[in-house]
Amino acid sequence: MLRITDARTGEPVEAAPARRGLTRVEAHPQGSDPTDLRVLLVADLLVRALELGGTPVWALLAGERRQAELRAAGAALGVRPFEDGGDAGTGLGEAQVLHVVGEGGTAPDGVRVAVAPVHGEAPAPADGADPAALRLVLLARPRSEPVTVGPAALGAAADTLDRWRRAVADWARRPSRPVPDTVRADLRTAWEDDLDTAGVLEVLHAAETDPGLVDGARFETYAYADRLLGLDLTRGLGSPT
Structure with missing residues (x-):
């Protein structure tokens, strides 16, 4: 709840x-x-x-x-x-x-x-910039804390989005697996606790390199979390490698 x-x-x-x-x-x-x-x-x-x-x-x-x-x-x-x-x-x-x-x-x-x-x-956004980078910068801090938006923060967010979208597109080529119950619980615990999007992003960062997750489960985890985050993480699906 x-x-x-x-x-x-x-x-x-x-x-x-x-x-x-x-x-x-x-x-x-x-x-x-x-x-x-x-x-x-x-x-x-x-x-x-x-x-x-x-x-x-x-x-x-x-x-x-x-x-x-x-x-x-x-x-x-x-x-x-x-x-x-x-x-x-x-x-x-x-x-x-x-x-x-x-x-x-x-x-x-x-x-x-x-x-x-x-x-x-x-x-x-600047010409050619991905506006989702600004969205990610704003999501990375609790809503109760001020946010400073600058070139460094936007550049780092754009790099993260590019890496995640490429990874999600690659994971999608593997057999699908459900979001692990523990990961789903961690995601929901974060966003149901005062809309803690920073906590949701922490779960995704951990899932990115968790050796216990297969790629199909990683894909479903990111796709599920993006229903809240709205970062268009599945945008690269179907694109050539």
Whole structure:
């Protein structure tokens, strides 16, 4: 069960307290700067995590300032479309409401999921750069910790993505094997503990070189984790070696 820290109380709460009950995830950016993009990304991750747990989700984007620019930057980062929150009204009788806000931000009644700021470049990637590298940089730190985005961090993330995508494409050529129960448990324990994407990435780094895993299981592990991470790790499938 996904548990998330409510910034109003500092206490963890169940993100989906009612089994199969609708959960509303509403992003509250203040504009379209890198921190606002991180707010949207965290909302996207919440939606993915809840859906992986079988919870129906209603995803909304609140605010009007530079929303078109933020949506475009989010789409480049692999954020799935959010409905316009301007006409949400009183909702659809959802069992839980999660408001994703920048650090110190305010929101209506409901659980408040705070996101620390991003320092560094604007969210638009350089010409020819893989925008997923920025997504990986943002995923590599807990959402409660500030992130500094710079050329070194983006370069290292791009190198990691290239290595992982090549490896995943190679592992896919081996006989498929299921994700080991212990590895699946480690992945879910990480992301269900306050959406710890940094912990999920640690599990993948360990699985990459674990001598106890066969390549078919490595492939399934990365493909499964990417349903949350959204890094397009299977992009190289079918490409020539």
